[in-house]
Amino acid sequence: MNALPACSPAYAPTTSARRLGRLAISALHGELACSPKPGLVTPFSSGSHHDMDAATFMRSLFALRGYYVATADAAPRSDDFEPLRRLGIDAERAMLSATGGINTHRGAIFSLGLLVAQAARLRAGSGTPATAEAVCASVADWRDDLLAGALDPASPGQRACARHAVRGVREQAADGFPLLRAIGIPTLRAALHDGLPANAARVQTLMQLVAATDDLNLLHRGGAEGLRFAQAQARAFLAEGGVRATDWETRMDILCRSFEARRLSPGGSADLLACSLFLLQQEQMESMGLLPRQEAP
Structure with missing residues (x-):
């Protein structure tokens, strides 16, 4: 059952x-x-996943349409x-109901939800420009809330964090998403500024992120060796x-198979x-006057 207020x-x-x-x-659709992208679901491939495909993702997105x-x-x-935490919990339930228990967007519910929330807060009467970097940095305002409370130690992400001594996504959020500010946003912005087609700009940004991120899903599936392999392949591609x-497309197809x-x-x-796609889109929409500021309630 979808219990989100927007419904x-x-x-x-x-x-x-x-x-x-x-x-x-729209960013999640993007x-x-x-495509192509290594190991991940696209409209043309299930990648390394045997329990989901593009249709699974579309059902998830439909269920999440009211959450953001x-x-x-x-x-x-x-x-x-x-209240934001409760909305996230409801959104996760809606996702799992729509997908038959398959986790398609749990990470995006958390990270993108925080960024959407702060993009809205920055527009609520503060006068602060809602640049992509400013939205990221402002998530650190919730640092204490983000780091408080116990996490499920049996979850794949938490097991990977403990086993490999890496920082999880909530620590990244508490620091204001440094990977987005240092890599995701500037890479995507530069690629689009250089006139690359949208799909190519996204692939380039993804590979820069793979090369630099201690990706918990890679650690869960392949351990430290799998993470090192993925990062090395991404760096070689770049x-x-x-x-x-x-x-590049031929080389990416080979990389996908590996x-x-x-x-x-x-x-x-x-x-x-x-998240990078959303941040630049909201920044562009504001510059065009399509995201009006509002008085804080």
């Missing part, structure tokens, strides 16, 4: 919240459509983090010109790509 007939979110919510879903709107509407109304090389043979899937990096 209620009496629910009336602000114009800015509706637009931010649509941008978030990540799904990006509700988050954008709720965030400026209170400094209390608890060193040979990335998507600017004339044969990831699938090892059942590797850089799902954490894919979440960061979706």
Whole structure:
């Protein structure tokens, strides 16, 4: 059952919240459509996954359509983090119900939800420019809330964190998403500025993220060896010109097969790509006057 507020007939979110919510879903569509990408689900391949495909992702996105709107509407109304946490829990339930228990977007519910919330808060009367970097950095305002509370030690991500002594996604969020600010946003922005087609710009950004991220999904599936392999392959692809090389698609197809043979899937990096897409889209929409600022409630 989808218990998200945006599904209620009496629910009336602000114009800015509706637009931010649509941008978030658009960014997740953009990540799904990006192809080819190693080990990950695309419209043409299930990658390294045997339990999901593009249709599974589309059911998940349909279930989440109200979550990001509700988050954008709720965030400026209170400094209390608890309502946002509850929305995230409801969104995860809706996702699992839509997919038959398959985790398609748990990471994006968390990370992208935080970014949508802060994008809305920055527009609520503060006058702070909602640049992509500013939105990321402002998530650190919730540092204490993000680091408080116990996590499920049996979850794949937490097992990977403990086994390999790496920082998880909530630590990244508490620090204001440094990987997004240092890699995801500038790579995507530069690729688009250089005139690369949208799909090529997304592939380039994804590979930069894979090369630099301690991706918990890679660690869960392949251990430290799998992570090192994936990072080395991504760095080699980039060193040979990335998507600017004339044969990049052929080389990417080979790379995809090597990831699938090892059942590797850089799902954490894919979440960061979706976040990068959202952040630049909301920045561009604001510059065009399509995301009006509103008075704080």
